[in-house]
Amino acid sequence: MATKEEILKHLSDGVVNYQEEEVKEWSQKALDEGIPALLAIMDGLAAGMEIVGDLYERNEYFVPEVLMCADALYAGLDILRPHVPEQDSEAKGQVVIGSVQGDVHDIGKNLVKMMFDVGGFTVHDLGRDVPLENFVEEQLRTDSEIVAMSAMMTTTMLGMKKVIKMIKEKNPNVAIMLGGAPVTKDVSKLFGADGYAESAGNAVSEAIKMIGRLREVQSGQV
Numbered sequence: 001m002a003t004k005e006e007i008l009k010h011l012s013d014g015v016v017n018y019q020e021e022e023v024k025e026w027s028q029k030a031l032d033e034g035i036p037a038l039l040a041i042m043d044g045l046a047a048g049m050e051i052v053g054d055l056y057e058r059n060e061y062f063v064p065e066v067l068m069c070a071d072a073l074y075a076g077l078d079i080l081r082p083h084v085p086e087q088d089s090e091a092k093g094q095v096v097i098g099s100v101q102g103d104v105h106d107i108g109k110n111l112v113k114m115m116f117d118v119g120g121f122t123v124h125d126l127g128r129d130v131p132l133e134n135f136v137e138e139q140l141r142t143d144s145e146i147v148a149m150s151a152m153m154t155t156t157m158l159g160m161k162k163v164i165k166m167i168k169e170k171n172p173n174v175a176i177m178l179g180g181a182p183v184t185k186d187v188s189k190l191f192g193a194d195g196y197a198e199s200a201g202n203a204v205s206e207a208i209k210m211i212g213r214l215r216e217v218q219s220g221q222v
C-alpha cells in the first residue's frame, strides 16, 4: 500500500513527465486509499504543474511538453473532481469567471472555478480567451454579484482594467475579483477591482467577504 506522500508524488511526477495513463491510475488509487480528492488535486496535480512552470522558465520544457503536462493534469482532474465534496450546500451567490481575451491559460482559472463550485456558488464559466464585452454581457444576463477574471500574461492583464471600467459603468453593484500569476494586490487596486486572491485556495473566502461589503454598501451602511 502506498503512503499519502507517495501517492501525491506519483500524481505530481505524472503531470511533470506527461504520463496521462499514470496520472489516471494514481488518481484512482488516491480515491481508493481514501485521500481527499481536493488534496490530491492541489498537492498532487497542481503541485506538478508548478514544477512544469519552473522547467518552462528554465527553457527545459517548451510549449509542446507543457501542453502534454496540461493534458495529464486534466485527465486526473476528470477522475478526482467528482469526488470533491460540496463544502456547503447553502447558496452563496453567483460568479461569472473566465480567462481574458488573448489568454488561453485556463488551468488556474479552472481550479478557481472548481473551488467556487464546491463552495456553493453558481458558476457561469465563459472559458478562455474571452472577448472583454462578454464579461459585461454575462454579468448583466445572470445578475451575478461577482465577476472573476484570470490573466497569465502581462499583456492580457491590461484587458481586465477595461472590463472593470465597462462593468462599473453599467452596474456599480458588482464585485470584481482578479487573479493569475502576473496580477498582484496592488495591480488589482490600481485597476479598480474590488478583490484579489493569490490562489484558488483563498478565492472563495475573499469572494464571500466581497459580497458582504457589497451588501453593506447596498443597504447604505457605509
Ligand code: B12
Binding pocket: 046, 049, 050, 052, 053, 054, 056, 057, 063, 064, 066, 067, 070, 102, 103, 104, 105, 106, 107, 108, 109, 111, 112, 148, 149, 150, 151, 152, 153, 154, 155, 177, 178, 179, 180, 181, 182, 196, 197, 198, 199, 200, 201, 203
Ligand atoms: C501551462 C502554461 C501554458 C500552456 C497553457 C495550457 C492551459 N490550458 O492553460 C500553453 C502551452 C498553451 C501556454 C502557452 C503560452 N504561454 Co504559457 N505558461 C504556462 C505555465 C508553464 C504554467 C501556467 C499554469 O498552468 N500554472 C499552474 C496553475 C495551477 O497556476 P496559475 O495558473 O498561476 O493559477 C493559480 C493562481 O495564479 C490563481 N489564479 C489564476 N487565475 C485566477 C483567477 C482568479 C479570479 C483568482 C482569484 C485566482 C486565480 O489560482 C490558481 C490556482 O491556485 C506558465 C509559467 C508559470 N510559472 O506560470 C507559462 C506562462 C504563463 N506562459 C507564458 C507565455 C509567454 C506563453 C506563450 C505566449 C508562449 C508562446 N511563445 O506561444 C503562449 C501564450 C498563449 C496565449 N495566447 O495565451 C508566460 C507569460 C509571460 C508574461 N508574464 O506575460 C509564462 C509566465 C511563462 C514564462 N515565464 O515565460 N502556456
